[in-house]
Amino acid sequence: MSAISPVQTGNTLAQYPLAYLYGEPEVTARIRAESSDFVVVEELNFLPSGAGEHLLLQIEKTGQNTQFIARELARLTGLRVRDISYAGLKDRHAVTRQWFCFKWPIKQALAWQDWQIEGASILQVVRHYRKLRLGALKRNHFTIRLSQVTDSAALLARLPRLKAGVPNYYGEQRFGINGGNLHLAERLFNGESIADRQIRGLALSASRSFLFNQVLSHRLTLQAYEQLLPGDVLQLNGTGSIFAITEVDDILMQRLQSADIHLTAPLVGDGKTLVTAEAARLEQQAIAPWQHWVEGLIRLRVQAGRRSMRVVPEQLTAEIEQDSVLLRFALPAGCFATSVLRELVCYRDSARELAQMEC
Template identity: 65%
Template structure:
């Protein structure tokens, strides 16, 4: 198999055509603000502490390491719901177990470029993925055509391709190179490194199927044998025969087509949808078999991403966007359909 391991996002097709508008993102961390919304309300009691921490220019693992140092716990005892960009201002939740009767002077802690916003007790550990949404406030600067950007924003409201963003693949596709070596027989002892490689390869294959649907003009079309996902839910169902009712539900945003996260078992498409996916994945059978050998559980993911509560405020040749995305979706997948942007953080260091 030959995989183009250059920065991957540029090789996949645009839904609305490559934008001619240019802009800059992340000129400063305050131009990329992310707030986590948990999928539960903290109980206020229990043996676990939830800490909401605002960090600027630091990655999630750095803050987790500092919490381990300050508490005397092991790194693996510190949990969080998701990774957040380093080159941003983010507010996210961390968790660790701490005896109810044991004092913790967290008000005296110092973590570089970070501050603790609140601490609350909860009855269970914070799990990875325990998010309802991420809320974004993004400021685009040096926009070549602000009026044209606002016009294109109206297209974005109907949804964009739910691509995995370039953060998933590492600098210049490094995680994909690692995955290719892994499936060729390289042993990777470190569990986290191996997990990054496996995750990157699955994400790459998902993007390949999504790309095929765009190229074949069926991104916003229900196919015979498709598996659809209910909006705002992980629930999926198979479509034996596409009809006008289902097509209208897709148009209304009530359901979305899905593509596979390759692995063991999981729901499978049939008929027209199966033919499309088999063709898209045919060159990558070594990776597909490798993911099964590593016993990753197969799953489905929506191919369409609709930004919620989308607003735009114009100030000169800058625009500030606010919107919410479901957990696991990438803001850069929204931005790439809006403008051909330059990432201001690139000159500083690589993406997290």
């Protein structure tokens, strides 16, 4: 029996809605009516040394994506684009402060103060002893303005629930416009080749993210999102350390409730799955319709992993300003602000609507 493809005509993501933890919000609002409505500031997971062969540049950008800035830095320095590194990708339709890095001789001058980069400004430059690696972030800090809020009081009443954590879904931006990256993944799994390594990587990443979301949504639907099961794999809060359990006890349940540990779902790929027993049965049930994707990820030697099913927003606050609400919170690197927003408010994203019109 052939596997069912998740990729159909139209908006792929809309055909597979994700479950909510607290029920779909009734309050509506708009986000990113202006780029300044969505501000992201990176926090590195290390302190720059102040000395070394590499330059770290903190750049504030508006209306530009991360790759554009990397290309501009390569042009201005005469380096190759691949010589420009960064800790994470940031959305074009926002104001973001992020870090870039390249190797530059200590005794060679660099007139970076004279550079002109459209939509960007360099806030600071500091030396460091090693290259900036992808993922070298502790957290991202968000300041988000929700405009055209229909019921600010109801929104604020819902806010305290989110402080205990929300489903750690991958956001829509991971999948491209109308799930376009998933269509690319389907082509890969059907035997086509994609020469561009970056686009190929985006497609593979999107497929794993999609499958993760399906498992998480399935456990929410079965009310097993906050319930330990025999065979579950858990993650220690604030670390990448994971461990499997064979039995459930009161101590583990208390640690889960206090957010000392988190349940995980799979990042499908090649390697040991670790999950067993009842937990494994639920995961296999959730991704069974896309078994050819699982087989494709294994065949292409994408490394298997696990990801926490819960993310706890830090320093979450809200402030009412007429018909707008200003949210502030921080999330660990790799987590999506939109996963917090979707549990709080039914929002329309002006930036994504504009992007769809430009396609």
